[in-house]
Amino acid sequence: MLILELLLLMSVLIKAVQPDCRRQGKAQLPEFIKDGALKIGGIFTFYTGYTGVIPSFTRLPPQPKCKEYVCFHINYREFKFACTMIFAIEEINKNQNILPNHTLGYEIFNACGFSNILQEKNRGAENNDFHSSLMHAIVTFVFVFTQISHFATCACLSNRKEFPSFLRTIPSDYYQSRALAQLVKHFGWTWMGALSNDNDYGKNGIATFIKAAQEEGVCIEYSQAFESTGSKTSLKNIVDTIRTSKSKVIMAFMSHREIKILVDELYRQNITGLQWIGSDAWITDDSLADSQGHTLLIGSIGFTVRNAQIPGLGHFLQEVNPSQFPKSMFFKEFWENIFQCSLSPNAMQRACNGSEHLKYGKHPFTDVSDLRYANNVYKAVYAIAHALHNLLSCKQQKGPFANATCAQPTTIQPWQVKYLLNRKSKYLTLNICKNPSKLHDANKILFIYLLLLLF
Structure with missing residues (x-):
């Protein structure tokens, strides 16, 4: 079976390559899996919360037991992203015009709320032998495996020397940061604070904003x-x-995880009366409504990409049920959380009786009124599918590679998929930034930011 690990997110686990290092424990199993002649991999964050624990990367981290921590919450938007990926794959499998003689499968992993895992190791290992082996592993990964992100906006990822295999279906923060500075100027705010994630996403975004402001x-x-x-x-x-x-007035260049933790703490300490300006990573996230401090964010403003529609996705989400994913522990918790019933014997909770259905009632998971980022997932899957289709339908002497050759159908390599994605895909954003002004001119029609007000 040909398995192509084309990851939709930048969250990855790297295995050391030095002889002194070895894998500890077992590899994480995918949360959702389906066999196919070709497989697409996806990583999403199904839980958000705060542990207050910095990974040491010298021992196995404690396994998050999300039900035991009140600070962990199910992120319905992220699960919707994963289901959008599944929907797109099933839609493609029914389409005789794309990969007609091949079936797409998937492996979807749960990142469980931990972001930027590589940066923390780099920061704490300047004088450790493991540092060089990790760097070698990182270089090996980013040069070999194609990654397409629907949500990673860090301008740093536009560096093709460092991230030659990274592509995305969302514009860089370079433009958002400068647009937010113009927004601050428009309202006449001249004295403000700036907050960010302590990672490349936050640092790059807030640095560009501060300079422009x-x-x-x-x-x-x-x-x-x-x-x-x-x-x-x-x-x-x-x-x-x-x-x-x-x-x-506070500019918060953060993910939904950090802003949720922050406003919860501000709420507990009764710190109010703030005007928030948000980056698109949290300004559109409806999971914030589950936080204690969500009322503090009423009136927040920011920019987001324009909305989209995906025909058929709403019905697909309503029909999701436990029989589709019988081995998924996350889906079990998801179902029990929504319907307040138990899928396994539990004296403390009523048993689910099979009458539960997502089409009854309203829920953020089945709400398709805002699909701006889900559409980026949808486009990423189609970009991969079309690249694979072009590789498999290639005719000798007319191929895209050296001497007009084609890829071998049974041994397609990741670099070949990346080549086709870079060359032909209409779904991906330009990811090279030799001349930012020219790039902006070339993309100004593609990326239209919309002003958003939270209420």
Whole structure:
């Protein structure tokens, strides 16, 4: 069986390559799996929350037991992304015009809320022999396996020397950060604070914003960062800074995980009266409504990409049920959480009786009124499918490779898929930035940011 690991997210587990290092424990099994002649891999974050634990990368981390921690929540939007991927694959399998003699399968993994796993290891291993082996592993991965992201907006990922195999169906933060600075200027805010994730996404985004804002005459009172996997001290420092600062306007270049943790803590300490400006990673996330401090975000403004429609997805989501994923522990929890029943014997909870159905009632998971990011997942799957289709339908002496050759159907290589994606795909954004001004001109029709107000 030909298996192509074309990952939709940048969350990856790297195995050391030095002889002194060995894999500890077992590889994580996919949450959802379907066999096929060709397989597409996906990584999504089905849980969000705060552990207050920084991974040491010198021992096995504790396994998150999400039901035992009230700080872990099911992220319905991320699960909707995963189901959109499954929907697109099933749609393609029914389409005789794409891969007519081949079936697509999938392996979908749960990242469980841990972001930027590589950065933390790099930071703590400057003088460790493991550092060089990890760097070799990272280089091996980013040069070999094609990755298509629906949500990774960091401008750093546009560096083709460092990330030659990275593609995306969403524009770079380079444009969003500068647009947010113009938004601040429009409202006449000249004294503000800046917060971000303590990773490349947050640091690059907030740095571009601060530079652009200062060019517009805006003064930044403070700039701080933290991670959901970081220490509680960093969160406490930020809350203390917000409490004592004079600025009441805050730019938050964060993911939905960090903003949720932050506003919950502000709510507990009764710190209110703030005007939030949000990056698109959280400004459209309806899971924030589940947080204690969501009322503090009412009136927040930010930009997002324009909305889209995916015909048939709404019905597909309504028909999702336990029989489709009998081995998934996440889906079991998802189902029990929605219907407040148990799929296994449980004296503390009523048993599910089979009458439960997602088409009855309204729920964020089945809501298809906002598919702007789900559509990016949908486009990513189709981009891969078309690349595979072009490789498998190639005619000798007319192929895209050296001497007009074609790929061998039974041994398609990741670099060949990447070549076709770079060359022909209409679904992907340009990812090279030699001249930002020219790139912006070339993409200004493709990427239209919409102003969004939370209420």
